[in-house]
Amino acid sequence: MSPRTQGYAFVLITMCIWGGFTLSTRLSAQWGISAWDLVGLRFLLAFLILMPVLIYKKDTAFLWSKESFLLAMIGGVGYCLTAYTAFHYAPAAHAAVFLNGCIPLSTAVAAFVLFKQGFDRHTWISMAIMLLAIGSMSWLMFRESGVALGFGDLLFFISAMWWGVFTVLLRQWKLSAWHSMASVAIWSAIVYVPLYVLFFPKRLDAAEPWQMASQVLFHGIFVVIVATLTYVEAIKRLGAFKAGSIVTLAPFIAAILAVPLLNEPLSLAIVSGLVGMAIGAIQPWRWLMHRDSLSQKLEQQKKQS
Numbered sequence: 001m002s003p004r005t006q007g008y009a010f011v012l013i014t015m016c017i018w019g020g021f022t023l024s025t026r027l028s029a030q031w032g033i034s035a036w037d038l039v040g041l042r043f044l045l046a047f048l049i050l051m052p053v054l055i056y057k058k059d060t061a062f063l064w065s066k067e068s069f070l071l072a073m074i075g076g077v078g079y080c081l082t083a084y085t086a087f088h089y090a091p092a093a094h095a096a097v098f099l100n101g102c103i104p105l106s107t108a109v110a111a112f113v114l115f116k117q118g119f120d121r122h123t124w125i126s127m128a129i130m131l132l133a134i135g136s137m138s139w140l141m142f143r144e145s146g147v148a149l150g151f152g153d154l155l156f157f158i159s160a161m162w163w164g165v166f167t168v169l170l171r172q173w174k175l176s177a178w179h180s181m182a183s184v185a186i187w188s189a190i191v192y193v194p195l196y197v198l199f200f201p202k203r204l205d206a207a208e209p210w211q212m213a214s215q216v217l218f219h220g221i222f223v224v225i226v227a228t229l230t231y232v233e234a235i236k237r238l239g240a241f242k243a244g245s246i247v248t249l250a251p252f253i254a255a256i257l258a259v260p261l262l263n264e265p266l267s268l269a270i271v272s273g274l275v276g277m278a279i280g281a282i283q284p285w286r287w288l289m290h291r292d293s294l295s296q297k298l299e300q301q302k303k304q305s
Contacts, residue, residue: 004238006233006237007233007234007236007237007238008234008238010230010231010237011230011247013227013230014230014231014234014247015247015249015250015253017222017223017226017227018227018247018250019250019251019253019257020222020254021219021223021227021251021254022092022095022096022250022251022254022255022258023092023254023257023262024215024218024219025038025083025084025087025095026091026095026258027215027262028084028211028215029088030262031206031208031215032203032206032207033206033207033211033212034201034202034203034206035085035088036196036203037204037212038215038216038219039077039081040193040196040197040200041216042220043185043188043189043193043224044189044193044220045216045217045221046189046221046225047185047189047190047193049221049225050225051186062175062179062182062183063183063186063187067169067175067183068179068183068186068187069183069187070169071166071169071170071175071180071184071187072184072187072188073188073191074165074166075163075170075184076184076185076187076188076192077188077191078162079159079163079166082155082158082162083099083159085155086099086152086156089150089152090151090153090156091258091262091264091265091270092254092258092262092264093255093258093264093266093270093273094150094153094156095156095255096251096274097133097134097137097153097156097277098157098160099156099157100160100251100277101130101133101160101252101273101277102130102134102160102161102277103160103164103167104130104280105126105127105130105160105164105280106164106165107164107168108126108127108164110165110167110168111168114165114168114169114172115172122283122285126280126283127280129276129279129280130276133272133273133275133276133277133279134273134276134277136273136276137269140268140269140272141267141269144268144269177228177229177233178229180228181228181229184224185225231247234247249282255274
């Protein structure tokens with residue numbers, strides 16, 4: 001397989017997992033699995049898999065940095081608790097709009113607040129489209145139900161803010177994909193699991209054993225470990241813009257699939273929000289002028305030879 005074909009294969013794997021995250025988390029809420037349980041078991045499983053590997057490789061020194069700990073608290077514990085809880089109050093389509101759709105916006109704002117990185121023209125256009133989409137969706141929701149935004153929407157937006165800060169810090173601190181993923185899994189388990197066992201409510205018998213096991217395996221292995229690694233490998237082969245743009249489609253596709261699979265409603269308000277946020281996040285106008293990094297490298301090599 002050529003590097004480009006490999007890149008698209010990694011993108012496809014990542015899309016399946018990210019789309020599955022939206023559907024499976026909403027399904028876990030319908031099964032009665034609490035966010036406390038799912039977050040605790042997810043990090044516990046990832047810890048049990050990764051910690052022996054790190055010890056065997058004698059690769060644990062990076063865990064003792066403040067960067068590893070902060071990334072785990074922001075992109076691990078903080079993000080997971082708010083995101084998983086939100087699915088108990090709002091459907092999958094709302095997650096696509098207020099979580100996944102708002103991540104590019106939150107990332108740009110976090111970069112400006114933390115490191116004074118200004119917005120380029122494409123970011124301003126995306127922000128305008130996204131704000132217009134959120135405003136239109138809220139207005140239509142208010143006309144339909146008398147409520148513009150719900151508690152779940154607020155939690156999704158807070159989750160997007162967590163992930164935006166996490167992304168900016170990850171980019172600034174330049175940790176490798178392996179160390180970033182392991183830091184989040186290990187420190188999240190060390191901090192959260194004892195608190196969960198001692199203090200937080202548990203409903204481990206609320207769902208069937210196979211339902212609980214399937215959720216824990218999917219979130220603990222595929223979401224935490226596999227998707228992180230495949231996404232980074234896709235970026236290496238296709239470039240950040242192309243890989244990120246394609247993968248961003250996954251939650252929006254999942255929101256559409258949730259209509260027949262989970263019997264969730266699809267109103268005019270939700271459609272307007274999905275379309276607007278998808279356009280703002282993917283920035284399709286840039287595809288007309290963008291070439292992937294692999295093509296640019298090949299052209300540079302030809303010129304040098």
